Amino acid sequence: MKRLLLAIVTVLFLGNITAFAKNKIDHLEPAFWWVGMKSPKLQLLVHGENISDLKPELNYAGVSIDKVSRVSNPNYLFVDLLIEKDTKAGEFDILFKKGKKTAVSYKYQLLEREEGSAERIGFTPKDVMYLITPDRFVNGNAENDNVAGLKEQVDRSDSNGRHGGDIQGMINSLDYIADMGFTAIWVNPLLENDQEKYSYHGYSTTDYYKIDGRYGSNEEYQKLSRLAKEKGVGLIMDVILNHCGSEHWWMKDVPSVDWINNKGEFMQCTHKRSTIQDSYASKEDLKQFADGWFVKTMPDLNQRNEFMATYLIQNAIWWIEYAGLSGIRVDTYPYSDAEFLAEWTGRVMEEYPNFNIVGEEWSTNPAIVSYWQKGKVNHDGYRSNLPSLMDFPLQNAMVEALTKEETWGTGWIKLYEMLANDFLYFDPGNLVIFPDNHDMARIFDQVERDYDLYKMAIVYTLTMRGIPQIYYGTEILAKSDAGGDHGKLRTDFPGGWEGDQINAFTGEGLSDQEKDAQAFMKRILNWRKTSDVIHNGKLMHYAPELGIYSYFRYSDAGKVMVILNKNKEAAQIKTARYHEMLNGNETGKDIISGKTYSLNGSFEVPARSALILEIN
Secondary structure (H helix, E strand, O other): OHHHHHHHOOOEEEOOEEEOOOOOOOEEEOOEEEOOOOOOEEEEEEEOOOHHHOEEEEOEOOEEEEEEEEOOOOOEEEEEEEEOOOOOOEEEEEEEEEOOEEEEEEEEEEEOOOOOHHHOOOOOOOOOEEEEOHHHOOOOOHHHOOOOOOOOOEOOOOOOOEOOOOHHHHHHOHHHHHHHOOOEEEEOOOEEOOOOOOOOOOOOOOEEEEEOOOOOOHHHHHHHHHHHHHOOOEEEEEEOOOEOOOOOHHHHOOOOOOOEHHHHOOOEOOOOHHHHOOOOOOHHHHHHHHOOEOOOOOOEEOOOOHHHHHHHHHHHHHHHHHHOOOEEEEOOHHHOOHHHHHHHHHHHHHHOOOOOEEEOOOOOOHHHHHOOEOOOOOOOOOOOOEOEEEOHHHHHHHHHHHHOOOOOOOOHHHHHHHHHHHHHOOOHHHOEEOOOOOOOOOHHHHOOOOHHHHHHHHHHHHHOOOEEEEEOOHHHOOOOOOOOOHHHHOOOOOOOOOOOOOOOOOOOOOOHHHHHHHHHHHHHHHHHHOOHHHHHOEEEEEEEEOOEEEEEEEEOOEEEEEEEEOOOOOEEEEHHHHHHHHOOOOEEEEOOOOOEEEOOOEEEEOOOEEEEEEEO
């Protein structure tokens, strides 16, 4: 009789799941949560064959089941929990019953929050972000280059293949990052991307709660955040709300026909982002943009589905709490449903009022970009909760200003006039500014490999209003492929792999110019860390004249004058023009060269140079 019972009743151990007979849970997300969150609500996505036939029950002080939702697919249950304010951390069984019998049991954990978690400070203008494509930075653990069960294997000879960079590599490089003067790292997506090919970039998520095994583990990601924080470096997570990967587990068994836009069938996105703000746009154009897919391997998520929306909101909060994040960067921000975006950012910022989130709206039109910033009064009444955006308009104008001849309407005037559009933004000081990123040619190439222009771009980025971001390798004049191959512009960082002949960490094999660029940036970055006037100061700029563009950052803490000279000859600067700023100030010390300049009457700015003068 005992043998018969053992044959009939099978006990399976899958994480916290105990299953009996034929019922089992394949996924329960989020797998655990925390007590003391501002919102008492938590929705569990439960996936398993015919799980909707079962009724969930639990018995734990301070926790109750508020609602159970069933959808068209019987393999899903959505269980809404209420967690009271004073609930104690601990664990309890969620019993999934059929009649009076328990078919599946899941041991759920509620954890204590880290002290001060709710008040965590996000990235601010005090910071400079170091943007890393992890697969291409440093291979710190060769043993995880290939992982059993994950489709794509390492092939460093393929520019679009996986090269082996990982979390351990970033951990190993924290001293370099901190010594350079960076105070935050924005890492391109690390979540599992179990796609057949072209998976290294990370933007085709196949598991929203799991770090890709070829990068490491969830625990290693936690460790990276903790060790970085010890060195004064925050961790910013790259989040994709618009789409997932075609190999995501739910694509094989979607909860409902409206889980993915266009009923799960591929429809090409038009990428015409301005249809959102266009008063004259047709509904059809708006639908083809908002519901279209990036590519066939990136199914477009339908955030109008209430369960999808809640899933994505909770996932962001889970990672902030779990990893102690200092910020989030949201990929392809305007591609998601606009009302959902307002709710998503609102819910995250409600939990973490001092946090920061930056969205990617790749438009060179500041009227389009500013639409998405919190506090902006929009023509259509749309209210955003997004604190920050990537300043693509300023980046584009900076490159044009550096590379175009000084004629009316081009050159410095382009940059001057773009900055004058700041009145469109609610908070221009909270924008993220940058010379290049992971989706565009390297700045050294954008300025036609002119080293003097490169240095002006770096000076401008690190002294202008906003929060600077520098792409890994930009400090050593990294170059991109002329053919536009993204895999080649996301080049391996030299010295990140055993046997590399060039090593940017030690300087071995770098050219004199590359070493100089690295030292140049390091000097400015470490000065910037201590400059309150750059962090918090106001801005006054002067209309360009004769190839010279100049501006001041100023506050009660002091003044800094920045002068950019594109001319092939030295230029005389007459200080009378700057009487508003220089009244009573006699000298300025260039933080790059260390030279002191007299500000009485006039002074000479070297040809094709940038000065950063601390005014005395």
